[in-house]
Amino acid sequence: MAKTAPASVKTPPxxxxEHSLDELEQLVARMEGGELSLDESLASFERGIGLFRHCQQSLQQAELRVxxxxxxxAPDSAEPFEPEL
Known part of the structure; x- marks a missing residue:
């Protein structure tokens, strides 16, 4: 049976x-370099799509929390905070 990490050791969202976004940026840089084989490019693209979706989901969850x-x-009718100037 796999052990799970205690909640206090869990990585904060x-x-x-940030880690996913950094990895995605590195993947894009390598792919833009043009030195990857077709198989490496496809694997990198697939990984990038997964990272993109993860980041997008994290941002949507953060928006909901805000x-x-x-x-x-009434979270759907909440208006963004705009400071007075």
């Missing part, structure tokens, strides 16, 4: 997002 904080009773 922001760090996971909406809930702005208006917990």
């Amino acid at each position: 922001g760090v996971d997002f 909406r809930l904080l702005l208006d917990p009773d």
Whole structure:
């Protein structure tokens, strides 16, 4: 049976997002370099799509959290905070 890490040791979501985004940027740079074989390019593209979807999902979850904080009773009608100038 696989052991799971205690909650206190778990990677914070922001760090996971940052790591995924960094890896995605590195993949793009390698692919743009044009020195990968077709198989390496396809594998990199597939990995990149997975990373992109993970980052997109993380951003959507963060947006939902912000909406809930702005208006917990009606998160869909929450308006962004705009500071007074």
